[in-house]
Amino acid sequence: MTMKKTLTYLLVLMVPAFLFVQCNTGTQKESSASKSVMEKVLSEQDFTPELEKILYEFPTPFEVTVMLEKAKAGFVFDLSNPAENLDKYMTESSKALNLGVYSADLSYAAAYNRSDEIKKLMECTGQLSDDLGILGIYNQNILTRIKNNYDQKDSLVNLISGIFNETKSLLSDNNRDKTTLLIVSGAFVETMYLATSLNLLTEDNEEITAIILNQKTNLEKLLQILDAFKADDEMLNLSQSLLPLKEFYDKNPDMATEEQAFDIKEIVESIRNTFI
Numbered sequence: 001m002t003m004k005k006t007l008t009y010l011l012v013l014m015v016p017a018f019l020f021v022q023c024n025t026g027t028q029k030e031s032s033a034s035k036s037v038m039e040k041v042l043s044e045q046d047f048t049p050e051l052e053k054i055l056y057e058f059p060t061p062f063e064v065t066v067m068l069e070k071a072k073a074g075f076v077f078d079l080s081n082p083a084e085n086l087d088k089y090m091t092e093s094s095k096a097l098n099l100g101v102y103s104a105d106l107s108y109a110a111a112y113n114r115s116d117e118i119k120k121l122m123e124c125t126g127q128l129s130d131d132l133g134i135l136g137i138y139n140q141n142i143l144t145r146i147k148n149n150y151d152q153k154d155s156l157v158n159l160i161s162g163i164f165n166e167t168k169s170l171l172s173d174n175n176r177d178k179t180t181l182l183i184v185s186g187a188f189v190e191t192m193y194l195a196t197s198l199n200l201l202t203e204d205n206e207e208i209t210a211i212i213l214n215q216k217t218n219l220e221k222l223l224q225i226l227d228a229f230k231a232d233d234e235m236l237n238l239s240q241s242l243l244p245l246k247e248f249y250d251k252n253p254d255m256a257t258e259e260q261a262f263d264i265k266e267i268v269e270s271i272r273n274t275f276i
Contacts, residue, residue, distance in 0.1 A: 047177065047228040055225050056172050058184050059218060060164045061104035061191040064211060065111045071207035073198040075112040080105035081190070081276050083120050086127060093234055096179045097275045099128040100186025103164050108194055125163075132179060134170055178235065181225060185238060186275055188222055191215075192245075193272045196265035200258075209255055212264065216249040241271050 081101050089095045102124040109117035164187075171180045192215060199208045223242060229235035244267050252260050 051225050051228050052172075052177065054221050055177065055180060055184065056168055058188075058221065058225075060107070061100075061187040062107040062110070062164065064191045064195060064215070065104070065107040067211050068108075068195060068198055068208065069111040071202075071211065072204065073202045073208055075108075075114060076198070076201065077117070079194055079197055080108065080117065080121065081124075083124050085276055086124050089128070092132065092179070093182055094275075095128050095131050096182035097186035099125060099132065099167075100183040100188070101190040101272075101275060102128065103167075103183070104187045104190035104194065107164075107191075129167065134167055178229065178232070181229065181235070182238075185222060185226075185242075188215075188218060189242075189268065189272050189275060192268045196261070196268050199261050200265060205261075209261070213249075213253075213255055219246060219249065241274060245271065 081098065085098070089098050102121055106118065106121040106125055109121055167183065168180055171177070171183075192212070195208060195212050195215070199205050199212060202208055219242065223239060223246065226235055226239035226242075230239065245264070248264050248267055252264075255261060255264065
């Protein structure tokens with residue numbers, strides 16, 4: 001092959017490669033631009049200081065689960081999200097939602113002094129916490145303190161409640177409001193699932209029914225916060241998934257019949273199934 005033909009051949013090979021690189025670079029730039037636009041949209045949401053205050057002061061699941069225990073609802077082992085599901089959660093959103101779910105289950109176990117369940121659920125919440133970059137909260141010191149308080153319910157509940165609040169505080173300090181909102185949403189839905197399930201399993205359930213009805217206010221707060229994130233498709237879908245629950249509350253202000261108790265349980269379980 002002559003020198004001229006060799007150069008021509010090399011040019012033929014190089015031009016498509018050059019075009020591919022340029023095209024790929026353009027795609028990356030376009031992707032980065034799209035990401036920048038989305039970040040800008042999210043940063044310009046109507047997420048006011050008032051809404052942020054509601055989010056970070058949103059009731060913890062521990063308050064409700066302690067009320068359930070005081071209402072003489074029994075402990076049911078298979079209500080909690082199985083630890084075996086942990087490996088299913090691959091995205092940051094699914095990890096955050098289920099950190100909330102497992103936190104509610106953890107509070108349920110703590111309210112009833114179920115040490116084996118507490119240990120298992122601490123491992124789940126600790127793993128998800130690490131995956132989300134919330135380091136240092138589920139440390140050995142906390143684990144030791146929890147083990148030392150297995151027989152002291154009030155101390156145990158306060159300890160675990162403190163972990164949940166510390167998680168929210170750490171996220172707030174790092175401007176991770178979306179992650180906080182997902183955790184809070186997961187905890188709210190799981191707490192509702194526990195309450196509506198126990199409502200059907202407990203014979204004298206007037207107090208549990210009252211607890212469930214009182215959650216309407218918290219649901220409205222949660223939807224109000226989620227509305228500020230409606231530019232995010234993921235959060236919009238989450239908000240829409242909760243609307244059947246709001247419709248139930250609007251139509252059933254007293255939840256006086258067993259049929260209504262079944263209906264709200266099915267609605268909550270359907271929402272929960274999309275999380276876990």
